[in-house]
Amino acid sequence: MPSDSPRTVHRSERILAFMSLTLVGASLAAILAIIVGTALGAGNDDGFSRGVWPVVIVLPLPGLSLGLALLIALLIVSWSRRSRDNRRSAR
Numbered sequence: 024m025p026s027d028s029p030r031t032v033h034r035s036e037r038i039l040a041f042m043s044l045t046l047v048g049a050s051l052a053a054i055l056a057i058i059v060g061t062a063l064g065a066g067n068d069d070g071f072s073r074g075v076w077p078v079v080i081v082l083p084l085p086g087l088s089l090g091l092a093l094l095i096a097l098l099i100v101s102w103s104r105r106s107r108d109n110r111r112s113a114r
Contacts (some may be wrong), residue, residue: 036101041095051087053079 056079065071071080 033100033104036097036104039093039097039100043090046086046090046093050083050090053082053086061079 060066060071060076060079065076070076
């Protein structure tokens with residue numbers, strides 16, 4: 024039986040989704056930057072150890088890990104809210 028009220032996305036779900044998307048996006052951009060930098064010769068003569076490159080090289084590991092953890096947290100929050108809403112509507 025469809026409900027007439029529109030679904031609402033709670034603030035916590037929106038924040039978790041944007042944080043996860045931002046971390047994964049920044050990590051993928053860093054991986055792409057490493058690939059392009061290597062192709063353009065930034066790794067020659069120890070070029071990756073200067074400037075912003077150390078941050079770019081390290082960013083994907085914690086970024087993708089935290090992005091996955093935030094995605095799992097988003098799923099848990101969403102499932103618990105939907106379960107709670109279903110229990111309320113069944114009464």
